[in-house]
Amino acid sequence: MQAERFYYDNKIVKSFGYATMFWGVIGMLAGLYAAIQLYAPGTSMNMAATTFGRVRPVHTNAIIFAFVGNCIFTGVYYSLQRLCKARMFSDKLSWIHFWGWQLIIVAAALTLFLGYTSGKEYAELEWPIDIAITLIWVIFGINMFGTLVKRREKHIYVAVWFYIATWVTVALLHIVNSFALPVSFMKSYSWYAGVQDALVQWWYGHNAVAFFLTTPILGLMYYFLPKAANRPVYSYRLSIIHFWALIFIYIWAGPHHLLYTSLPDWAQSLGTVFSIMLIAPSWGGMLNGLFTLRGAWDKVREDPVLKFFVVAVTCYGMATFEGPMMSLKNVNAIAHFSDWVIAHVHIGGLGWNGFMAFGMLYYLVPKMWGTSLYSKKLATNHFWLGTIGIVIYAVPLYWAGFTQAQMWKTFTEEGQLKFQFLETVTHIIPMYVSRSIGGGLYLVGALMMVYNLYKTIAKGSFIANEAAEAAPIVKEHSAVREYWHRWIEKKPMTMLVFSLIVVAIGGAIEIIPTFLVKSNVPTISSVKPYTPLELQGRDIYVREGCYTCHSQMVRPFRDEVARYGEYSKAGEFVYDHPFQWGSKRTGPDLARLGGKYPHSWHYNHMLDPRIMSPGSIMPAYPWLLDARIDTTSTASKIRAMQKLGVPYPEGYDQVANRDLMEQAAQIAENLKGDKIETPKDAEIVALIAYLQRLGTDIKAQPKEETAQAQQ
Amino acid sequence: MKFIHYLEKIAGVSIYPLASFLIFSLFFLVMLIWVMKVDKNRIKEISRLPLD
Numbered sequence: 001m002q003a004e005r006f007y008y009d010n011k012i013v014k015s016f017g018y019a020t021m022f023w024g025v026i027g028m029l030a031g032l033y034a035a036i037q038l039y040a041p042g043t044s045m046n047m048a049a050t051t052f053g054r055v056r057p058v059h060t061n062a063i064i065f066a067f068v069g070n071c072i073f074t075g076v077y078y079s080l081q082r083l084c085k086a087r088m089f090s091d092k093l094s095w096i097h098f099w100g101w102q103l104i105i106v107a108a109a110l111t112l113f114l115g116y117t118s119g120k121e122y123a124e125l126e127w128p129i130d131i132a133i134t135l136i137w138v139i140f141g142i143n144m145f146g147t148l149v150k151r152r153e154k155h156i157y158v159a160v161w162f163y164i165a166t167w168v169t170v171a172l173l174h175i176v177n178s179f180a181l182p183v184s185f186m187k188s189y190s191w192y193a194g195v196q197d198a199l200v201q202w203w204y205g206h207n208a209v210a211f212f213l214t215t216p217i218l219g220l221m222y223y224f225l226p227k228a229a230n231r232p233v234y235s236y237r238l239s240i241i242h243f244w245a246l247i248f249i250y251i252w253a254g255p256h257h258l259l260y261t262s263l264p265d266w267a268q269s270l271g272t273v274f275s276i277m278l279i280a281p282s283w284g285g286m287l288n289g290l291f292t293l294r295g296a297w298d299k300v301r302e303d304p305v306l307k308f309f310v311v312a313v314t315c316y317g318m319a320t321f322e323g324p325m326m327s328l329k330n331v332n333a334i335a336h337f338s339d340w341v342i343a344h345v346h347i348g349g350l351g352w353n354g355f356m357a358f359g360m361l362y363y364l365v366p367k368m369w370g371t372s373l374y375s376k377k378l379a380t381n382h383f384w385l386g387t388i389g390i391v392i393y394a395v396p397l398y399w400a401g402f403t404q405a406q407m408w409k410t411f412t413e414e415g416q417l418k419f420q421f422l423e424t425v426t427h428i429i430p431m432y433v434s435r436s437i438g439g440g441l442y443l444v445g446a447l448m449m450v451y452n453l454y455k456t457i458a459k460g461s462f463i464a465n466e467a468a469e470a471a472p473i474v475k476e477h478s479a480v481r482e483y484w485h486r487w488i489e490k491k492p493m494t495m496l497v498f499s500l501i502v503v504a505i506g507g508a509i510e511i512i513p514t515f516l517v518k519s520n521v522p523t524i525s526s527v528k529p530y531t532p533l534e535l536q537g538r539d540i541y542v543r544e545g546c547y548t549c550h551s552q553m554v555r556p557f558r559d560e561v562a563r564y565g566e567y568s569k570a571g572e573f574v575y576d577h578p579f580q581w582g583s584k585r586t587g588p589d590l591a592r593l594g595g596k597y598p599h600s601w602h603y604n605h606m607l608d609p610r611i612m613s614p615g616s617i618m619p620a621y622p623w624l625l626d627a628r629i630d631t632t633s634t635a636s637k638i639r640a641m642q643k644l645g646v647p648y649p650e651g652y653d654q655v656a657n658r659d660l661m662e663q664a665a666q667i668a669e670n671l672k673g674d675k676i677e678t679p680k681d682a683e684i685v686a687l688i689a690y691l692q693r694l695g696t697d698i699k700a701q702p703k704e705e706t707a708q709a710q711q
Numbered sequence: 712m713k714f715i716h717y718l719e720k721i722a723g724v725s726i727y728p729l730a731s732f733l734i735f736s737l738f739f740l741v742m743l744i745w746v747m748k749v750d751k752n753r754i755k756e757i758s759r760l761p762l763d
Contacts, residue, residue, distance in 0.1 A: 155756070157760040223761050232755075232758040232762060236754045236758040237754060240742070241743065245739075248735060502738075505734065509727055509728055509731050
């Protein structure tokens with residue numbers, strides 16, 4: 001067949017590459033800021049937008065979706081074209097994808113700073129942005145599959161399967177976890193509640209790690225590592241096996257985020273078992289990557305790109321061993337809610353994601369500008385600075401994690417808890433300082449890269465359209481009977497459908513029973529819906545991101561029951577849209593906070609935490625004392641909750657504000673008794689109402705229905 | 712948007728995980744056999760795709 005001449009589109013790769021670097025720096029700055037705030041809470045400058053609870057989601061979203069997201073697109077757009085021997089299906093779609101994604105990121109940053117959040121980790125973005133993400137993702141999919149259909153290379157290389165699986169699964173995860181009922185333009189309530197919400201959230205959350213932070217990057221590894229080392233992957237057979245094993249097993253691992261919580265036992269066990277099994281396919285990937293360099297280690301000595309890839313793949317191996325270990329219940333009992341989790345995350349994030357991105361960029365930029373890297377020495381220094389940065393980041397946090405977990409669990413000889421929660425915080429401040437130094441070093445390294453690549457670009461000349469030649473695929477009618485597997489390798493659409501089925505099985509088995517089987521979420525008769533005032537207060541709690549530091553899940557351990565009260569039962573959370581169990585105890589658990597302190601304690605604590613808790617690192621929330629509750633939203637919130645199945649009486653939305661004001665007046669009256677004057681519709685009143693409700697339902701006597709509620 | 716409780720109790724639900732285990736195992740068995748039997752040269756050709 002006659003070879004056809006065509007051109008690879010490098011312009012789109014260049015743009016995604018610039019975006020990767022730009023958002024990478026922004027995301028790292030946000031991370032550094034958040035890290036500093038942990039020991040210098042005053043740096044939030046008493047503004048709502050810059051408190052840790054708002055900055056943290058900006059950091060996570062910027063790193064995951066802006067930095068790694070653009071990195072994925074950079075690598076996919078470059079490698080897919082060359083593996084398919086075809087230009088992208090549509091230049092127009094490429095650019096809609098690019099600009100759409102960047103617009104989404106800007107919208108995300110703005111809305112998160114302003115407090116528009118769903119209150120679910122890594123899925124904080126509100127529903128209009130969720131819809132935009134879906135549209136852009138579909139456009140990406142059309143572009144990707146269109147390219148596959150018009151490819152000139154028959155075989156679909158393993159990297160591309162990873163891209164296909166990524167696309168399919170991210171679509172599934174995003175759509176299912178984002179089911180929410182909008183209340184207003186930028187506010188919605190999760191369709192799920194309590195235990196079910198937790199399970200869906202962490203099915204999503206862990207698979208965001210799996211299918212956004214792992215599988216596409218493995219795809220990039222399978223392309224760029226062989227390219228940089230100029231040798232084929234160690235074992236293609238292994239890549240086939242570990243691909244299918246990975247995408248099947250990963251989906252089930254979500255419940256390991258919920259061990260010893262109110263999640264049903266059978267779901268917890270499934271999560272643990274599958275997380276352990278996950279070691280095999282993950283290490284399959286790591287070994288495949290490292291063994292590819294068998295006999296080429298001298299190249300690693302010379303080439304910064306390979307240095308980054310080697311450490312990246314090694315960190316991937318470390319994190320995918322550590323993760324399963326932390327999924328064992330006995331280890332999890334110590335690790336959960338502690339800084340160990342953060343250390344684990346950042347081994348993967350800084351080591352695997354960051355270093356793969358850096359290596360890829362160092363490889364791509366000289367290639368696309370037809371020149372050599374400006375300074376190999378600078379790149380090598382970046383490598384060392386980054387590696388040391390990772391160590392100085394992670395080791396203090398391991399120390400902090402073990403320390404706080406131990407201190408939380410220490411009893412005196414007489415059987416009392418030895419340490420107040422605040423003591424466990426102040427004790428690890430030096431670790432928080434060290435960790436921010438590690439992160440700072442890592443950021444400096446990244447800036448060195450930006451400079452290095454800028455100088456490289458300056459001395460090169462960009463190849464916007466790279467010429468290539470290949471013959472189109474001929475439909476073979478082979479005389480010999482083919483192996484049946486050839487059939488699936490050549491059919492990307494079939495592979496798409498199969499991957500979808502495979503990943504859907506795991507999700508379905510774990511999630512569906514909690515919805516369909518009545519006995520799976522036991523109800524507690526004394527648990528009642530939140531009052532309108534408490535609901536408004538809860539929305540303030542979500543808005544300020546309190547869940548980023550405070551958990552609401554007392555585990556059935558002696559030390560937790562001693563410190564916080566009765567352990568949390570599944571039935572207590574049935575009306576929580578969204579659930580707010582939290583993942584971290586930078587501050588104490590709040591599940592049984594109700595009635596522990598007088599209203600005035602909370603008032604002063606929000607004004608400035610250090611008034612009530614000297615040495616506290618919590619930011620101050622003085623604006624809550626002046627801002628007014630938006631009572632115009634009460635009716636629509638009650639109606640939304642009713643739609644979601646919360647049993648408010650029929651027509652209650654019309655009278656809800658009356659009850660709200662009545663309860664608010666009571667709280668204001670009580671505060672007056674403690675010499676605190678506040679308008680009864682101040683936001684602090686709503687928040688106090690919510691906080692005082694937490695965990696009290698199981699102690700409540702079944703009340704007689706009042707005449708008012710019966711109206 | 713109340714949930715419909717299709718099942719009143721969990722007894723007997725084990726057919727679903729059993730089915731998924733069988734699907735998974737059969738698929739893997741077949742895949743492993745294929746991987747072991749596939750022609751060496753074909754593997755070599757495919758693994759060289761990024762380099763050519």
